[in-house]
Amino acid sequence: xxxxxxxxxxxxxxxxxxxxxxxxxxxxxxxxxxxxxxxxxxxxxxxxxxxxxxxxxxxxxxxxxxxxxxxxxxxxxxxxxxxxxxxxxxxxxxxxxxxxxxxxxxxxxxxxxxxxxxxxxxxxxxxxxxxxxxxxxxxxxxxxxxxxxxxxxxxxxxxxxxxxxxxxxxxxxxxxxxxxxxxxxxxxxxxxxxxxxxxxxxxxxxxxxxxxxxxxxxxxxxxxxxxxxxxxxxxxxxxxxxxxxxxxxxxxxxxxxxxxxxxxxxxxxxxxxxxxx
Numbered sequence: 384x385x386x387x388x389x390x391x392x393x394x395x396x397x398x399x400x401x402x403x404x405x406x407x408x409x410x411x412x413x414x415x416x417x418x419x420x421x422x423x424x425x426x427x428x429x430x431x432x433x434x435x436x437x438x439x440x441x442x443x444x445x446x447x448x449x450x451x452x453x454x455x456x457x458x459x460x461x462x463x464x465x466x467x468x469x470x471x472x473x474x475x476x477x478x479x480x481x482x483x484x485x486x487x488x489x490x491x492x493x494x495x496x497x498x499x500x501x502x503x504x505x506x507x508x509x510x511x512x513x514x515x516x517x518x519x520x521x522x523x524x525x526x527x528x529x530x531x532x533x534x535x536x537x538x539x540x541x542x543x544x545x546x547x548x549x550x551x552x553x554x555x556x557x558x559x560x561x562x563x564x565x566x567x568x569x570x571x572x573x574x575x576x577x578x579x580x581x582x583x584x585x586x587x588x589x590x591x592x593x594x595x596x597x598x599x600x601x602x603x604x605x606x607x608x609x610x611x612x613x614x615x616x617x618x619x620x621x622x623x624x625x626x627x628x629x630x631x632x633x634x635x636x637x638x639x640x641x642x643x644x645x646x647x648x649x650x651x652x653x654x655x656x657x658x659x660x
Contacts, residue, residue: 389401407476413460417431455477457471483618483621494567500564501554506554593607
């Protein structure tokens with residue numbers, strides 16, 4: 384029985400392409416507006432984990448053709464962010480791959496479209512983050528945490544150690560237009576809204592970001608259009624004993640924001656941490 388190359392809901396009206404799959408994991412190209420862990424009751428209509436579980440329980444063809452009974456997200460993307468999301472096919476795989484993310488052995492790459500033209504071609508932001516006590520769901524930077532570039536709005540110190548989250552993101556400008564730039568982002572850590580906060584701290588918020596920038600907020604929650612896409616993952620697979628590299632399509636994203644697609648490549652020399660000997 385042929386296996387579908389996508390996960391479909393609502394009679395095929397909603398389609399999540401399957402970008403990569405092996406015996407342990409499945410990588411989906413997540414659509415904008417879908418959450419993996421909604422934080423309020425009115426957002427559950429676009430709960431991707433719940434939709435997947437319901438589809439599994441119903442024995443929908445994409446799952447039945449694989450004899451698949453379990454699929455659970457290993458890491459999270461913001462609702463507004465599109466692109467690669469990795470899911471485990473078993474509790475054992477969830478534990479093993481979850482440890483890879485926790486131990487920072489997964490190389491993650493994003494493309495961000497930002498307002499303005501950064502002065503530096505490359506830079507690293509290592510501002511620590513904490514939750515904004517005055518705005519639910521927003522993170523803020525902490526002064527004194529070390530940064531090359533401008534600091535964003537920060538939280539007063541001192542803060543309890545458990546509330547302070549270290550964060551590090553490497554940035555590289557790939558292309559520019561008259562008013563925007565295409566920036567590659569490689570987060571070493573995986574904090575909530577990390578890339579968005581660090582870009583805003585540099586004075587270049589992501590296009591469409593109403594929380595950390597000045598763009599208009601969408602009429603309904605979870606439907607904000609954001610110029611941020613998860614485009615590549617690389618990790619040492621302990622089951623296969625080799626490095627796995629997964630890439631999401633980028634051409635439509637580049638064209639949407641007016642950037643060149645000719646000659647564009649996600650390939651680079653950087654390697655993820657190797658498997659232990």
